[in-house]
Amino acid sequence: MLASLSLAGLALTASTVSALPRAGPAALESNHAYRSPSRQIRDLAIDTSEVYAGLGKRWTDTYQGNLTFPYGVASGDSYSDSVILWTMPRKLDLGGLYGGNAWPPICLQWIVSSNDTDFTEASMVQNGFVQTTEDIRYAVKVEALELKPYTQYYYRFESCEGPELGVSPVGIFKTLPAEDDDIAKLRLAVFSCSNLPFGMFNAYGNAANHSETLDFVQHVGDYIYEYKNGDYGDGTALGRVPQPDREISSLQDYRDRYASYRVDPDLQELHRTLAWMAVWDDHEVADNTWKWGSADSNDTLQGQVGDYQFSERKANAVRAYYEWMPIRQVDTDDKLRIWRSFKLGTLGSMIMLDTRQYDRSETDLYYNTDEIIAVSGDSDRSLTGWKQQQWLYEQLQEHKEREATWPLIFQQIVFSRVNYSIATGGTTEFNVDAWEGYRYEREQILEFIEGKDIENVVILSGDSHATWVSDLKRENGTYNPVTGEGALGVEFAGSAVSSPSSYGHGPNVGIAANLTAASPSLQYAEGQLRGYFELTLTPSNITADFYGFADQQTRNSNVTHMGSFTAQKGANKLSRPLNGGQTPVYGSLGAGKA
Numbered sequence: 001m002l003a004s005l006s007l008a009g010l011a012l013t014a015s016t017v018s019a020l021p022r023a024g025p026a027a028l029e030s031n032h033a034y035r036s037p038s039r040q041i042r043d044l045a046i047d048t049s050e051v052y053a054g055l056g057k058r059w060t061d062t063y064q065g066n067l068t069f070p071y072g073v074a075s076g077d078s079y080s081d082s083v084i085l086w087t088m089p090r091k092l093d094l095g096g097l098y099g100g101n102a103w104p105p106i107c108l109q110w111i112v113s114s115n116d117t118d119f120t121e122a123s124m125v126q127n128g129f130v131q132t133t134e135d136i137r138y139a140v141k142v143e144a145l146e147l148k149p150y151t152q153y154y155y156r157f158e159s160c161e162g163p164e165l166g167v168s169p170v171g172i173f174k175t176l177p178a179e180d181d182d183i184a185k186l187r188l189a190v191f192s193c194s195n196l197p198f199g200m201f202n203a204y205g206n207a208a209n210h211s212e213t214l215d216f217v218q219h220v221g222d223y224i225y226e227y228k229n230g231d232y233g234d235g236t237a238l239g240r241v242p243q244p245d246r247e248i249s250s251l252q253d254y255r256d257r258y259a260s261y262r263v264d265p266d267l268q269e270l271h272r273t274l275a276w277m278a279v280w281d282d283h284e285v286a287d288n289t290w291k292w293g294s295a296d297s298n299d300t301l302q303g304q305v306g307d308y309q310f311s312e313r314k315a316n317a318v319r320a321y322y323e324w325m326p327i328r329q330v331d332t333d334d335k336l337r338i339w340r341s342f343k344l345g346t347l348g349s350m351i352m353l354d355t356r357q358y359d360r361s362e363t364d365l366y367y368n369t370d371e372i373i374a375v376s377g378d379s380d381r382s383l384t385g386w387k388q389q390q391w392l393y394e395q396l397q398e399h400k401e402r403e404a405t406w407p408l409i410f411q412q413i414v415f416s417r418v419n420y421s422i423a424t425g426g427t428t429e430f431n432v433d434a435w436e437g438y439r440y441e442r443e444q445i446l447e448f449i450e451g452k453d454i455e456n457v458v459i460l461s462g463d464s465h466a467t468w469v470s471d472l473k474r475e476n477g478t479y480n481p482v483t484g485e486g487a488l489g490v491e492f493a494g495s496a497v498s499s500p501s502s503y504g505h506g507p508n509v510g511i512a513a514n515l516t517a518a519s520p521s522l523q524y525a526e527g528q529l530r531g532y533f534e535l536t537l538t539p540s541n542i543t544a545d546f547y548g549f550a551d552q553q554t555r556n557s558n559v560t561h562m563g564s565f566t567a568q569k570g571a572n573k574l575s576r577p578l579n580g581g582q583t584p585v586y587g588s589l590g591a592g593k594a
């Protein structure tokens with residue numbers, strides 16, 4: 001039976017509503033932002049019983065003034081029966097955007113409704129009361145439970161004193177299909193690398209403007225950047241100077257950086273209109289992170305930024321990320337674990353990896369490039385860490401056992417081999433900050449996919465600020481680039497929302513053609529346009545449509561449909577002819593174009 005999107009169900013009775021605790025430890029404890037991200041690891045969380053004790057008897061005395069919601073609302077990590085809802089109110093008469101004052105706490109009521117305008121008990125589906133304090137900069141993150149699968153809902157937050165003292169915008173989200181639901185179609189929008197000073201977030205705006213045709217958003221990282229204005233993009237002329245204007249390292253720095261991004265109207269609108277599933281890349285902490293450092297910080301004295309050594313800086317970054325992003329903490333014993341999975345009914349599984357922060361062996365830090373090239377194939381190097389790698393295998397096996405169609409592996413860095421020799425004048429053949437620097441593990445994963453007959457694998461990537469579409473192949477495997485014979489799946493890697501191309505901004509068909517010619521499994525390359533891609537999953541095929549913008553200096557709707565690439569169920573390769581036989585205006589097709 002085909003399940004289809006339904007509108008929401010049963011209203012709660014009046015007695016259920018009034019029985020909910022508006023105050024007390026429960027209203028603090030229901031705020032997941034205090035466990036940011038781990039309840040067990042105390043330097044990364046706030047103990048709500050301590051907050052409660054600190055507030056003493058006065059804790060029922062919550063803020064009575066007007067509230068505003070300058071950062072809007074957000075939802076994320078939908079399951080078939082629950083979702084995370086987020087907001088961050090500000091006291092209208094106190095504090096301002098970046099400040100906040102310690103006293104008193106804010107109390108909000110959150111309401112999930114089946115109706116976009118009616119938030120009374122007639123349409124209310126779930127609600128609750130939640131408190132927040134200065135300890136977490138008034139972040140509010142709650143889990144709405146007992147929802148129906150593959151259903152669209154509306155939600156809002158309001159002052160516990162009543163909506164006349166402050167009500168948030170109305171947000172929209174969908175729940176996931178139930179595990180065994182046969183859904184005819186799902187549409188996802190996949191983003192990466194959104195740098196505020198480099199330009200407008202037209203990619204977010206474009207998706208938000210037709211959000212009714214989409215189901216979920218994925219962001220595979222570099223959602224913020226850590227730099228001082230001018231070090232990587234100068235936002236002065238566009239009024240997009242990231243705050244605070246220094247390279248960030250403290251908890252307050254990371255919090256304020258998120259605040260300066262989240263006032264962007266296109267970003268805010270995409271958060272408001274769809275549930276997101278996000279994972280970080282390096283810049284949510286620092287450039288080119290690996291498990292013990294980044295390009296400019298580590299735990300030795302000369303490697304620190306601000307007052308913080310790398311480990312402390314990373315803890316600050318992680319905590320701010322969990323406060324600001326509507327994501328779940330899947331394992332509270334494992335403080336840095338963000339890797340997690342979602343089941344898309346029988347259509348597929350969404351496996352989200354952390355190829356950056358969790359347990360990665362040393363990467364290219366600019367001063368050690370030759371050294372990393374020399375060890376790029378070593379068996380003692382790992383990108384995911386052993387624990388995450390075993391989990392990936394279990395996820396792929398479970399996907400196969402439940403006979404779902406598309407195993408989607410969302411991660412950060414480009415997986416397939418891209419030979420950049422021509423674009424760098426022969427100085428660099430491969431980017432060893434990508435999977436190319438971890439060739440042994442890449443080979444192991446492909447061997448697993450081949451050996452266990454995992455069908456229809458699709459890898460989704462960001463990080464590189466350019467578009468790459470590839471067949472998946474073993475490094476020395478038999479593969480025919482014209483027909484795709486021998487391929488083990490496909491990879492779709494998207495361009496950046498705004499971060500610049502490494503290949504210049506002129507027409508780059510020549511460079512792209514040389515890149516596809518030098519890399520057999522690379523079937524489409526494009527480096528000029530900023531953008532994102534949309535994935536359409538059906539029981540018989542998966543299609544990636546790439547969208548690009550030539551102009552980031554204005555907020556505009558001049559979007560280019562760059563190309564459309566499909567894989568048919570059971571084919572484990574891109575369909576030929578590529579892009580339906582059309583020559584794309586931007587970029588260049590590989591050998592499968594005929």
Ligand SMILES: *[C@@H]1O[C@H](CO)[C@@H](O)[C@H](O)[C@H]1NC(C)=O
Binds near residue numbers: 066
């Ligand atoms: C809230 O704002 C309204 C006007 O927007 C004002 O009339 C009212 O007095 C304010 N309430 C409080 C408690 O400050």
Ligand SMILES: *[C@@H]1O[C@H](CO)[C@@H](O)[C@H](O)[C@H]1NC(C)=O
Binds near residue numbers: 118
């Ligand atoms: C929402 O409620 C209003 C009346 O309060 C009604 O006119 C409208 O049709 C409802 N919308 C939906 C989507 O049910």
Ligand SMILES: *[C@@H]1O[C@H](CO)[C@@H](O)[C@H](O)[C@H]1NC(C)=O
Binds near residue numbers: 297302303304
């Ligand atoms: C720490 O970083 C500095 C550069 O900032 C580098 O010179 C040093 O080798 C690094 N230390 C370690 C242990 O990696």
Ligand SMILES: *[C@@H]1O[C@H](CO)[C@@H](O)[C@H](O)[C@H]1NC(C)=O
Binds near residue numbers: 420422429518
């Ligand atoms: C990379 O491409 C260049 C030409 O663009 C070629 O000379 C070189 O052999 C290639 N490297 C590999 C490993 O294929």
Ligand SMILES: *[C@@H]1O[C@H](CO)[C@@H](O)[C@H](O)[C@H]1NC(C)=O
Binds near residue numbers: 377439443475476
């Ligand atoms: C592929 O072949 C080349 C050349 O023989 C070799 O250097 C490389 O290690 C091989 N790669 C793998 C993953 O076996």
Ligand SMILES: *[C@@H]1O[C@H](CO)[C@@H](O)[C@H](O)[C@H]1NC(C)=O
Binds near residue numbers: 422510
């Ligand atoms: C691409 O390669 C051709 C030779 O095959 C060369 O003439 C051309 O200059 C190259 N283009 C770029 C942009 O490097």
Ligand SMILES: *[C@@H]1O[C@H](CO)[C@@H](O)[C@H](O)[C@H]1NC(C)=O
Binds near residue numbers: 538539541543566
């Ligand atoms: C993909 O599958 C859907 C549903 O079966 C079908 O309507 C559509 O034409 C297919 N698209 C391609 C490119 O094969």
Ligand SMILES: *[C@@H]1O[C@H](CO)[C@@H](O)[C@H](O)[C@H]1NC(C)=O
Binds near residue numbers: 203
């Ligand atoms: C989205 O819609 C708004 C309002 O109609 C418009 O101003 C904006 O340019 C659109 N953005 C994109 C990227 O289409």
Ligand SMILES: *[C@@H]1O[C@H](CO)[C@@H](O)[C@H](O)[C@H]1NC(C)=O
Binds near residue numbers: 549551558559
């Ligand atoms: C729209 O973008 C295309 C590039 O995709 C560009 O050629 C065209 O000049 C742009 N049009 C406007 C009105 O900016």
